[in-house]
Structures are given as C-alpha cells and as structure tokens.
Amino acid sequence: MRRSVIFSTGSYLPETVIHNEDLTQFPAEAIKLIGEKTGVFSRRMAAESECTSDLAVRAAIQCLKKIDFPSEQVEGIILSTSSPDRMQPATATRVQHIIGAKKAFAFDINSVCSGSTYGIALADALIKSGNYNNILLIASEVYSRILNKKDFSTYPYFGDGAGALFFQFDKDASRGILHSCLRTDGSHCDTISVPAGGTMLPYEKITNFRLALFTMKGIDVFNFAVDKGSEIILQMIREAEVSLQEIKCFVCHQANIHIIQRISENLGIPAGLFYMNLHDYGNTASASVLIALDEIISEGIVSKGDLVLTIAFGGGLSWGANLIRI
Amino acid sequence: MGATLQKIQDILLENFPEIGDMAVTAETKLGEIPGWDSMVAVNLQMFLDECFHVVIILDLLNEETTLGELVTFIENPDKMASANKNK
Numbered sequence: 001m002r003r004s005v006i007f008s009t010g011s012y013l014p015e016t017v018i019h020n021e022d023l024t025q026f027p028a029e030a031i032k033l034i035g036e037k038t039g040v041f042s043r044r045m046a047a048e049s050e051c052t053s054d055l056a057v058r059a060a061i062q063c064l065k066k067i068d069f070p071s072e073q074v075e076g077i078i079l080s081t082s083s084p085d086r087m088q089p090a091t092a093t094r095v096q097h098i099i100g101a102k103k104a105f106a107f108d109i110n111s112v113c114s115g116s117t118y119g120i121a122l123a124d125a126l127i128k129s130g131n132y133n134n135i136l137l138i139a140s141e142v143y144s145r146i147l148n149k150k151d152f153s154t155y156p157y158f159g160d161g162a163g164a165l166f167f168q169f170d171k172d173a174s175r176g177i178l179h180s181c182l183r184t185d186g187s188h189c190d191t192i193s194v195p196a197g198g199t200m201l202p203y204e205k206i207t208n209f210r211l212a213l214f215t216m217k218g219i220d221v222f223n224f225a226v227d228k229g230s231e232i233i234l235q236m237i238r239e240a241e242v243s244l245q246e247i248k249c250f251v252c253h254q255a256n257i258h259i260i261q262r263i264s265e266n267l268g269i270p271a272g273l274f275y276m277n278l279h280d281y282g283n284t285a286s287a288s289v290l291i292a293l294d295e296i297i298s299e300g301i302v303s304k305g306d307l308v309l310t311i312a313f314g315g316g317l318s319w320g321a322n323l324i325r326i
Numbered sequence: 327m328g329a330t331l332q333k334i335q336d337i338l339l340e341n342f343p344e345i346g347d348m349a350v351t352a353e354t355k356l357g358e359i360p361g362w363d364s365m366v367a368v369n370l371q372m373f374l375d376e377c378f379h380v381v382i383i384l385d386l387l388n389e390e391t392t393l394g395e396l397v398t399f400i401e402n403p404d405k406m407a408s409a410n411k412n413k
Contacts, residue, residue, distance in 0.1 A: 026368060026372070027368065027371060027372065027375075027381070027384075029383070029384055030368040030371070030384065033364060033365065033368065033384075037364060037365060150369075150372065151369060152365050152366075152368035152369050152372070153363070153365040153366045153368075153369055208340075217344075217360075217361045218361065218363050218365060218366065219361060219362075219363050220361070
C-alpha cells in the first residue's frame with residue numbers, strides 16, 4: 001500500500017512581534033480582554049516588504065533544506081491560503097519559481113482555516129494515486145493585511161505565519177497519513193468572509209471599505225468550532241478504528257484557547273495532549289496546523305511511530321481532520 | 327434624547343448590518359443585537375467615543391444595557407459613575 005509519509009517540516013514566523021499592549025488603537029481597559037477571551041498574548045506581523053508567497057518560500061526552503069532535498073525534484077506544490085498575494089495567479093506559482101521547483105505543478109487551495117487538513121488529504125490522495133512520489137504542502141497567511149485594524153472582535157485574534165510539510169511516498173504501510181475526514185456546511189457560508197473584491201461584490205461597487213476586510217460572527221464561529229471540532233474527532237476514531245488513548249498529540253487549529261479547552265472537556269481528553277502555541281502566534285488561519293506540526297516534530301514532542309490527530313475548522317463553514325503516524 | 331438615540335441607531339445600523347429590519351428602540355437591549363459579545367462591546371465603545379466623545383466604560387456596555395440607558399450616559403456622563411456603582 002502506498003503511504004504518504006512526512007519526510008520533513010518547516011515553518012516561518014515573521015520577526016516583528018506585536019504584543020497585546022502594542023495594540024494602542026484599542027481602549028486600554030479592553031486590552032486585558034484579549035488574553036482572557038482568546039488566549040492570545042502576542043502575534044507576528046509580516047514586514048511591509050513580505051507578502052504571503054515570501055513567508056511560504058521561507059517555510060518551504062527550511063523544510064527542504066532539513067533533508068537536503070533538491071527543489072528541482074519536487075513534483076507538486078499545494079499552497080493553502082485565504083490571504084493570497086493576489087486574486088490571481090495562484091500564490092503557489094511564485095513560490096514554485098523562487099524555490100526553483102521547475103518540475104513541480106503549483107496551485108492554491110482555500111478552505112480558510114481548515115485549509116491545512118484539506119491540503120494534507122489532497123497531498124495524500126495525489127501520492128496514493130501513484131502519479132506522484134512527493135508533494136510539498138505549504139500553508140501561508142498574512143491576515144494582518146486583510147483585517148480591520150479597528151475591529152476588536154477580529155484584529156487581536158490573528159497573526160501571520162507559514163508552515164510546510166514535505167510528503168514522500170513510502171511502502172511502509174504503518175506510517176504516514178492513515179485517514180482524513182473533510183466536511184463542509186455551505187448553508188453558513190456567510191459566517192466568515194471577506195465580502196468584497198470578488199465577482200459577488202467588485203471593489204468598484206463597495207459603499208463601505210469594511211466590506212473589503214475580514215469579518216466573522218464570533219459567537220457562531222465559537223459554537224461551530226466546539227461542536228464540529230469534537231464531532232470530527234469522534235468521526236475520525238470511528239472510521240480509522242483507533243481509540244482516543246492511542247493518540248499521542250492533538251494538533252488543533254489555534255483559533256481560541258477556550259475552543260480547544262471545550263473540545264478537550266467534551267471528549268474527556270487531557271488538555272495537555274493538545275499542542276498550543278496560539279499565545280505566541282495568534283490564529284495563523286490555515287498555517288496554524290502546519291506550524292504546530294513542524295514544532296511538535298522538530299522539538300521531539302512526537303517521534304517516529306506516534307499517532308497525531310490534526311483538527312481544523314474555518315470559513316465555509318468547513319472542518320477537517322487527519323490521522324498521521326509520524 | 328431624540329437626536330442622540332437617532333445617532334446611536336445610525337451607528338448600530340452601519341456597523342452591525344445583521345440588525346437588518348429588526349426594530350431598534352430605546353428599550354432594545356445590547357444583548358439583542360445579532361452577534362453581540364464582549365469583544366463587539368469594545369467596538370461599540372469606540373464607535374460611541376468617536377461620535378459623542380464620551381467613553382462608556384465596558385462594564386456598562388453589557389447585554390442588559392438598553393439604548394435608552396446609553397443615551398442617558400452620553401447626555402449625562404456623570405450618571406455613569408453611579409450606574410457602575412450600583413452594578
């Protein structure tokens with residue numbers, strides 16, 4: 001059986017750190033609410049000269065360099081982003097060019113914050129098809145450019161960053177991506193959005209600039225994430241025929257600490273098994289799961305043979321999970 | 327009260343579009359605004375400060391506060407202190 005095994009990981013977090021106290025556009029008495037309500041205490045911000053593909057390139061290069069894999073032998077690049085360089089072309093194309101992956105196809109996917117789980121499933125499917133032996137999956141987000149800086153209900157949550165995974169085909173059936181679950185509920189497609197700039201509402205028809213910026217219905221998103229995040233974990237263990245106790249680490253999309261805590265309580269999973277870095281990086285949208293995977297593997301929190309369960313939820317509304325044996 | 331209430335209604339309609347056709351009166355509670363939560367309350371505090379140059383403390387921007395009470399705080403900021411004390 002062909003398996004898609006993670007051969008390397010990478011990530012890039014921009015150098016500029018923005019602490020909650022630096023958000024002086026908000027009232028001083030509100031600042032403490034950020035940490036209380038979200039668990040976020042700082043986030044990274046891309047430099048003015050950096051765009052989404054620049055962060056992606058840095059993560060990708062780190063990923064390939066770790067195993068000295070020549071970029072010319074990369075067969076495919078999938079880039080998950082909901083904050084692309086431009087409406088078109090795909091942000092992945094610039095990454096392909098800069099890293100010198102001349103043989104690789106390159107395209108973007110967008111499932112907002114659940115993009116990484118979708119990307120993992122897609123990379124796995126391409127390798128399992130037998131048509132490709134390796135795929136470079138990157139998730140890169142620069143939400144600082146699409147947020148309303150004066151919107152307290154969204155701006156403090158998010159940070160910029162990129163993560164990368166390099167998958168290769170392996171005949172060892174015991175390792176790699178064991179199973180993926182992907183779900184969507186399009187009846188709530190308006191819950192999280194950037195309303196303007198596409199064909200639905202072109203820029204020339206905007207009456208309020210806020211329509212060109214990210215918006216979400218906070219309470220609805222919170223309840224959805226707790227509900228579906230818990231549900232997809234149960235779906236995964238049922239379909240993959242594993243038990244919760246076999247999972248060494250749960251890598252949940254880093255949206256809000258209270259979402260993760262509620263999922264942990266709902267399922268009786270010790271909170272310590274959920275990896276967290278949102279206090280430092282904020283919500284990096286689809287990059288959050290890949291950045292976390294890079295950290296847990298690089299720091300030895302998980303090692304060869306361990307089972308990891310990724311869970312993500314986001315705009316669409318969409319949610320997904322992957323079961324991976326490292 | 328009339329002009330102040332009208333301005334608050336305009337602020338709400340512009341910044342909380344989900345209100346739609348919902349009737350927004352002096353008796354409407356902040357908690358009835360679609361999507362209301364403690365983070366959104368901070369946005370409202372900023373909008374009201376920008377429009378009226380009055381900072382309504384966050385404790386008074388809770389889901390039970392009515393628009394009529396907001397008008398009172400804006401037109402008589404000294405009443406905010408006693409209202410907060412009574413909470």
